[in-house]
Amino acid sequence: MNSNIVEIDNLSFGYKGRMLHQGINMVFPRGKVVAIMGGSGSGKTTLLRLIGGQIKPSKGEVRVDGQVVHKQDREGIYKLRRKMGMLFQHGALFTDLSVFENVAFPMREHTDLPESMIRDLVLMKLNAVGLRGAYKLMPTELSGGMARRVAIARAIALDPNIIMYDEPFAGLDPISMGVVCDLIRTLNDALGATSIIVTHDVEETFRFADYIYFVANGVVAAEGTPEELRNSNLPFVHQFVFGEKDGPVPFHYAAGDYASEMLGSDL
């Protein structure tokens, strides 16, 4: 068996001529928590969509469990997706279903388990994220942190091999952030799954990730364990880790000469 559950091989992707990724190589070993970091708009979320097969790469390929994702037909992709759980940026809970039904959703769709077993499983999952008492609530009645935890419970409902987190810390208070952080680690170890986390929160990620990829300008700019990166002297990593305003990643979006644009009449 291949020790890497997900492999990204020379992947390029872009919309309408603007290339977002230009030859990315990544591997995600089984049982590890791997973070993909980078600035906003560097195409991190798109990478998750490519792994999930929601979009097709322009070049290169993504392999999940040894199978090339974009060469699968609909059935094949759905089969692969059953091994994945994904946490969307804002939870993406189904607003017309209660917390209980949200977590039960994947089970009802993909299994023929009897109602009593679904009930037990859902309560187990909710207990794992500490929200067993909230099973009756509707998603609108939850705080941001609670919604995120319910979404995690839903993502792990079918005990997936791969759990993907898209910005799991965005917009959370420090306490909720810590809770989610611990959850990701403990769930990963308890389920024996592989976690892929897309984020730009340096502090939290460095605390629990096993391996980190930095994505910038469409390529992997740096990679390594948190210790390696903290001691890295690459200017980009330094800028990112310490949150400096200007550096290899410029403050200004690419533009013409400032003075000539202000003085000149035609744009």
Added chain:
Amino acid sequence: MKSGILVALVRGFRMVGRRCIDGIWRLGAGMRLFWLTLISSGESFRRFHLTIREVYFTGVMSLIIILVSAFFVGMVLGLQGYHTLQKYGSSEAIGVLVALALVRELGPVVTALLFAGRAGTAITAEIGLMKATEQLSAMEMMAVSPIARVVAPRFWAGVIAMPILAALFSMVGILGGYLVAVPLIGVDAGAFWSQMQASVDWQHDILNGVIKSVVFGVACTMIALFEGYDAPPTAEGVSRATTRTVVTSSLAVLGLDFILTSFMLSV
């Protein structure tokens, strides 16, 4: 000067061209969604409670507006019809007038227009928001087809609810006409019903009305679903899509009504 006119002309043509292409593209995309909905309808019949739930939201929730409007439309028809018919000394024919107007035209058409405003907008807004909050994406990632799980049950619910609402509309409208004509104006009750029965034909009037309402059900629901599914995932996008649902559905209903009527009269 001359070039200015030319530029304006070119711009005008370009706009017309873009509108046309856009319209055709939308029509094609709508047809594609319609086809996908039809082929993935198995789910909505196998798990019929999904469809029943939507019948509740589209049909039962529209009952009040449909019944109240029907009652008033029937009463107005009764009043107007009486004032015109009595000039020709045939006020007993008021039953015929009310019944034929409702069963053949007003029942299906007004119901469809109200349906587009009440249930159609709700469908568009709901699906648009589900898309904006990544709920549809989340479903995709759980290997559940949103078309089978979200679109198809709503489609069939609309197709089921529309003829029922139209039949209720006609029935209540006739009741309203009866209340105006018989107790209020004093037309003979026996003449009211017997003249109606003598000239309303089961097949040519009532069945054709039902066929109309089924077609309108397909059109209205599909337009609402497509606009929601196609809406840009922003607040503005969803609000525009909702508006377009009402406009497009109304035009489609009136246009289809003309086509269907001319077919039915010629056969």
Added chain:
Amino acid sequence: MDRTTIDMWVGIFVTLGVAALLGLAMKVGNLTTNTIGETYTVTANFENIGGLKPRAPVKSAGVVVGRVADITFDSATYEAVVSLTIDKRYPFPKDTFANIYTAGLLGEQYIGLEAGGDEASLANGDKITQTQDAVVLEKMISQFLYNKAAEPAAPTGNSESTKPEADALGASPLDNIGKQPATTTE
């Protein structure tokens, strides 16, 4: 919302809908009067059926006993062949007379059956031989106008004198249509 509540409401909704449809069919429409049980079919030839349409009622003594099933044109005799479906409960004698009547002055046309005195009854596939055509309104008016025009001229018995008189009336071409056959027969 609880699933059982939804089920109940949808159940009520659908039941109401079906009831409304049945109500429309029974109370408003003619489904009840329309359902004739067993029928037999007879045909009748007419030279002119006027505005008679398929599904028009067939009445006898004012009671609906059947419907017009089909109207075809016989190119051999240049006549209209009308087939009637009549309720089995109402047998009619062989020499029954079929007329095309109009309900009211401008109403829809229907077929009236007048029973004769024959012992044998019409059977399925039989043909009614005695028929009377529809009254075509234009024909009636022109006949009426012709008669009016001919009245003062009639005592003289001279066909020539009718002509200038008709011209003097300055009547429309409608008069001439009625007059044409009259002059040719003389």
